[in-house]
Amino acid sequence: MTDLLISPQLGQPGPPAGGSPVATRLDRAALRELAHHSREVLQAGQAETGALIASPAFTVYRYCWLRDGAFCAHALDRIGQSGQAVAFFRWVGRTLAGQEAKAESALTRFATGEKLSAADFLNTRFTLEGTEETGEEEWWNFQLDGYGTWLWAFGEHLRRAPNEKLREELRPAVELTVRYLSAFWRLPNYDCWEENVDDVHPATLAAIYGGLVAAGKKQANALRRFVRANGLLEGSLVKSLGREDVDASLLGAGVPYGLFPPRGKIMLKTLDRIAKELVAPDGGVYRYRKDVYFGGGEWLLLTAWLGWYYTQAGQREKALDCLHWVARQARPNGDMPEQVTNYLLAPEHRQPWEEKWGLSASPLLWSHAMYLVLYTNLFGEGRL
Ligand code: BGC
Numbered sequence: 001m002t003d004l005l006i007s008p009q010l011g012q013p014g015p016p017a018g019g020s021p022v023a024t025r026l027d028r029a030a031l032r033e034l035a036h037h038s039r040e041v042l043q044a045g046q047a048e049t050g051a052l053i054a055s056p057a058f059t060v061y062r063y064c065w066l067r068d069g070a071f072c073a074h075a076l077d078r079i080g081q082s083g084q085a086v087a088f089f090r091w092v093g094r095t096l097a098g099q100e101a102k103a104e105s106a107l108t109r110f111a112t113g114e115k116l117s118a119a120d121f122l123n124t125r126f127t128l129e130g131t132e133e134t135g136e137e138e139w140w141n142f143q144l145d146g147y148g149t150w151l152w153a154f155g156e157h158l159r160r161a162p163n164e165k166l167r168e169e170l171r172p173a174v175e176l177t178v179r180y181l182s183a184f185w186r187l188p189n190y191d192c193w194e195e196n197v198d199d200v201h202p203a204t205l206a207a208i209y210g211g212l213v214a215a216g217k218k219q220a221n222a223l224r225r226f227v228r229a230n231g232l233l234e235g236s237l238v239k240s241l242g243r244e245d246v247d248a249s250l251l252g253a254g255v256p257y258g259l260f261p262p263r264g265k266i267m268l269k270t271l272d273r274i275a276k277e278l279v280a281p282d283g284g285v286y287r288y289r290k291d292v293y294f295g296g297g298e299w300l301l302l303t304a305w306l307g308w309y310y311t312q313a314g315q316r317e318k319a320l321d322c323l324h325w326v327a328r329q330a331r332p333n334g335d336m337p338e339q340v341t342n343y344l345l346a347p348e349h350r351q352p353w354e355e356k357w358g359l360s361a362s363p364l365l366w367s368h369a370m371y372l373v374l375y376t377n378l379f380g381e382g383r384l
Pocket of ligand 1: 054061065067068192193194364366
């Protein structure tokens with residue numbers, strides 16, 4: 001990763017002890033510098049194979065997740081690096097070709113009423129070569145949202161840069177994904193934070209919806225009906241069916257997946273809950289109130305996501321606040337971590353995680369990607 005001259009405004013420490021946080025704004029040049037650095041992180045994080053590593057410096061994240069990778073590819077499309085996005089989509093195509101037999105077997109056995117185990121489903125992450133990982137630790141692999149997210153990102157790519165050849169090339173991967181999601185979407189599976197395998201998550205269903213719509217599948221409406229009937233509490237979306245709390249990943253139900261209109265009642269109520277319950281005093285966004293992962297910090301990608309939402313809801317000033325908050329969390333060299341410790345929800349859980357896996361991930365490509373998404377939403381798409 002190139003070391004760049006970053007303005008001294010970056011890499012500021014957390015909030016002053018005891019006082020209210022000072023929300024300093026950076027100048028445009030510093031924001032642009034961070035956008036350039038983000039582009040470099042996404043470039044350096046792409047393997048020859050096209051895979052995008054989740055985080056190069058954090059051992060357990062040295063894999064390519066469909067979810068993280070798809071958002072990175074989308075960010076690359078927005079900043080005129082569509083060649084890199086295409087390389088990622090091709091990697092997905094090859095990877096899923098390698099998974100075809102496994103997927104077909106799961107589909108056939110499921111159709112005949114067999115009960116499948118988590119290991120029978122496709123993985124959420126793969127090695128950079130596109131094979132199933134054989135890491136020491138067993139991962140929480142049964143997650144469906146990434147399969148929806150890659151379809152959504154590929155749809156966005158083709159919308160920006162129509163390309164029949166590429167569409168044809170990836171048709172088998174798209175069709176396999178559509179059949180897979182159409183068969184399994186009702187099953188409980190891990191959420192996008194790789195937790196709660198026994199539950200069904202509206203945010204996951206939203207990603208699947210976004211993917212099916214991108215692939216032109218009308219049955220996506222069944223998901224909307226299902227969530228409307230089962231996933232609301234007093235008109236606002238819940239984290240998982242049967243629970244009462246909210247999760248910031250539900251932003252996706254409005255932007256970008258459009259399960260519900262971003263300015264409609266359901267999403268505005270959900271947005272309101274997220275803003276009230278999941279935003280820390282300095283403006284950073286938590287995943288959910290009971291989060292303990294690395295102490296339960298504020299996530300850069302979620303704060304950028306909230307800003308993205310605000311741009312779609314016509315609230316530019318709030319979106320700018322989010323962008324500036326994310327920018328202020330960058331390390332002095334511009335790297336953006338997964339989360340920061342300014343206002344931990346569960347500080348006593350930080351050390352055990354650090355002892356297990358080392359310091360929390362930085363740079364996280366998905367954080368950089370979401371910064372670029374918000375940055376381009378505010379200042380325009382195109383080459384940086
Ligand atoms: C997060 C996932 C993410 C993965 C890789 C996990 O800790 O919960 O959402 O895909 O890290 O970045």
